[in-house]
Amino acid sequence: MIASYPFSAVVGLADLKLALVLNAVSPRVGGVLVRGEKGTAKSTVVRALATQLPQVEVVSGCRFSCDPAAPDPACPDGPHEPGAAAVRRPAALVELPVGASEDRLAGSLDVERALTEGVKAFEPGLLAAAHRGVLYVDEVNLLHDHLVDLLLDAAALGTCYVEREGVSVRHAARFLLVGTMNPEEGELRPQLLDRFGLTVEVRASRDPGERAEVVRRRLAFDADPEGFAQGWREEEAALAQRIARARDRVPSVRLPDKRLVQIATVCAGFEVDGLRADIVTANAAVAHAAWHGRDVVTREDVRAAARLSLPHRRRRDPFDAPGMDESLLDDLLGPDDPDDDGPGHDISGPDGSGPDGGTTGSDGTDGRATGPDGSEGSGPDGGPDRGADSGLDPDHSGAAEEGLDSGPPSGSGQDGRAGHGRPGEDGADGVSGVPVGGQVAAAAAPYKVRLLNVPGLGEGVAGRRSRARTAHGRATGSRRPDGRVRDLHVTATLLAAAPHQRDRGRTGSGLLLRPDDLRQVVREGREGNLVLFVVDASGSMAARKRMGAVKTAVLSLLLDAYQRRDKVGLITFRGTGAELALPPTSSVEAGAARLRSLPTGGRTPLAAGLVRAAEVLRVERLRDPSRRPLLVLVTDGRATSGGDVDRAAALLEGTASVVVDCESGPVRLGLATRLAARLRARAVPLSELGTVVHDHRKAS
Known part of the structure; x- marks a missing residue:
């Protein structure tokens, strides 16, 4: 092994x-x-x-x-x-x-x-x-x-x-x-x-040094797994003993009422829902105290537990990223107690020794900066360098890692500069970046949208959008099983067996069943779809602050896709072509981030957007053939560049589509409605997208 x-x-x-x-x-x-x-x-x-x-x-x-x-x-x-x-x-x-x-x-x-x-x-x-x-x-x-x-x-x-x-x-x-x-x-x-x-x-x-150490150890392990593991045997044994001792200590650790009030104050201050956060934080604080050999929970134990138990519970909106403000955490905890020895005052055992009786490092190991052979650092044999490992330091807040530059901020270009790209021939930068003189419209809070679904009955991944045959849902019939019965339809099984009881020689009160009598339930539920958004970001959409309303509508549709367990993709077209801003993914947060930073301006290459959508859907059908697509085209129907719209629309024949008509004003040309007819799609005015359809059977 x-x-x-x-x-x-x-x-x-x-x-x-x-x-x-x-x-x-x-x-x-x-x-x-x-x-x-x-x-x-x-x-x-x-x-x-x-x-x-x-x-x-x-x-x-x-x-x-x-x-x-x-x-x-x-x-x-x-x-x-x-x-x-x-x-x-x-x-x-x-x-x-x-x-x-x-x-x-x-x-x-x-x-x-x-x-x-x-x-x-x-x-x-x-x-x-x-x-x-x-x-x-x-x-x-x-x-x-x-x-x-x-x-x-x-x-x-x-x-x-x-x-x-x-x-x-x-x-x-x-x-x-x-x-x-x-x-x-x-x-x-x-x-x-x-x-x-x-x-x-x-x-x-x-940190290049830390990354190099990771690679060094991994190469050493791949070259000789047994030898590498042997070099860490003492540290592993000491860690296992420390975990066992901490387990034994947990029942005797005392959680003072003062610490319990601190936990409740922190959870209330971060406005987390329910009381599970309070209970988890209390249990984690007790475990933290036991791990460090303490019999009483301290402020530092509460802080360490809250840092791990609260970030994901502060996520209210699906577009929010988990996280927490550690300065607020310190304010809610209050000043250090005089009777506390300070952060991390007892990082080993009650006697100040490590799990093996030696001096303990911050990671719970022996703290030596030597390899298993007693030499310092990591030698040619790939031995471990203990000094490079931050280990299990309870005071390691990750600040050094959190503060490192992980790339340009969201919404910026590759070089980190937001709002400046290479200008194109029409005064814009083509597709990526912000056009010269362009603008990035702000979106309002998302709202509940009407149900947009794929007609017919699918067999895709379970979700909440379109009708489909699924493993869970209401029973609509029965069939002979393919192999072992997973979901028996009792009534259908009995009805299949009943006509044969005399031929089988039944004499008692029970039915005589045979494997051929068994029937499996056929169920109908809902599936998740691939919702591909194709958004017009041209100059005509920026008129009369229309793009702000469009972004709000698409954000609302993204929220709806999240709730209905869909995959989403985002294509934008403006200037001289179309861009796949978000390849199909289950992460609606990524789609929301790309949409919020989407600039507007330039011409309207509608045909290019349709062609790009056809290409994306063709590839996705090969990758995930059971997931049916739904194309949501958000446009006013204008086409000022990019080729023949009719020919591009023909590429999407057979694809379930919805055209969100963004045309506004007293004089309307009806171009989006004509485009919907070409695509054999439903046309939904932008102003009616928020209409809630309560009768889902009618919406289907």
Whole structure:
């Protein structure tokens, strides 16, 4: 078996390592959501943590990892007798793939055997396998909503329930939940964000020295995984012992009423909804105190816990990015207490020694700046350089990393200059940048829009926009199953079996069933679509401050797409051509940011916008053939450059489309309405976009 990358060898990422350790010390903290760009070692750190968790004793032969000291009385493999044989094994690390089914996650009842043989057979899922271990969900924001709901309910209750066709099974499911996500691929709903105890933002360091050390260690690990892990064995063992001691200390840590009031003050001051934030912060503060060998929670423990538990709970609007003002946090906490020793005063144990009896560094290791062979720094053999690792310093606020330049500000050009591009022949810079004499219109607050959907019945990803055959929804019929029955239609099954009872020799009161009698439910629900916005940003749209209203309308449509679980894309056309401002993504925040900084001016290459839309949709059909597109064209219908509009419109034949007519004023040419007729699309005046359609059946 290939050795995993050592937790202690990870360079930097202090907040992430601290959040994971606090959950390892006290599962009551409620898990960690790790947000960050790709390639920042999110998965590496999570997998490395599992090796640091204390081993667990389980009842021998129990598929649900029951604790022999306190077995679950409702365990499907039980009841277990007192003193049952036990085995000791490492804590499990279970990974939930994005494409997992509900049966794979929660477990499945073999309904076919239950009906035909009278046998109650239950196959445990990943929640059972993760009991008393770690459940790791990579790309948690891409999971279907019903799976996320099921997962978080189990994490909150510590129990998994499986109920189907009158048969019920429950079992314990207590685990450390860790989810990772890239915000560029879409956000979680705020109510789901709130269910994660802590959250951490991860970004790659901009310090060349630290980045070089990351590469140096990774190359050494890839060249000799066993040898590299051996070099960190002492640090890993010390860290595991410290986690175990902190776990034992948690029940004895006291949370004074003064600290509880501080926690409530901070949560109220940041205007977080509900009381889950207060509870999570209190549990995290207790875990932080135990991790640092304290028996009483201090101000610094509360501060460290609040930094990790509150940022994602302040996100009110889907277009808001998680974050918090640390100066406000310090103001709400008040001045340091005279009886406190100051920030980070007890970063090791109560006796001032490290977990192995030596002096402790800020990362919980031995603090030496030497390699495993006693030499300083990182030698030619790729040995670890402890001095380069910030580790688990509780006072590491990430300020050094947060303050680093991560590129030009939002809405600016590549060179960081906002509002200045190369002027084109028509006095504009073409498509990118702001035209000379152009302007960037401001958008107002978004509003609720009417339902725009794709006609017909699809079979795409579950969502909330268009009608589709889905795994969840109302039953509309039955069919013969393809393979194993996943969703039995009991009535249809009985009706299929009833005519054959005499031929089968039925003599008793029960029906005689055969596998051919089984029927599966056909369900109809809603799917998410690809909503491709094609926005006219030409000079005619800037007239009479029309673009401000247009941006507000598109922002409202983006908000609607977020709520209906759609992918979105954004094409703008102005000047001499069209630009794909946002490739199709699940991140509506990115679309909102691009739209807010969208300049206007120049000619109207309408045909170019339509051609670019056809190209994007053609590629997306190959990438995601089950997701049906919806084209939303926002324009006044004018075309002053860019080719033949009729020929471009023909490329979009068969695509469900909506034309938002932006023409205004007392004299109207009706160009957008004629364009809608060419596209066989619905024409919706901009002023009527906010009309709420209450009868969804009529809207469909």
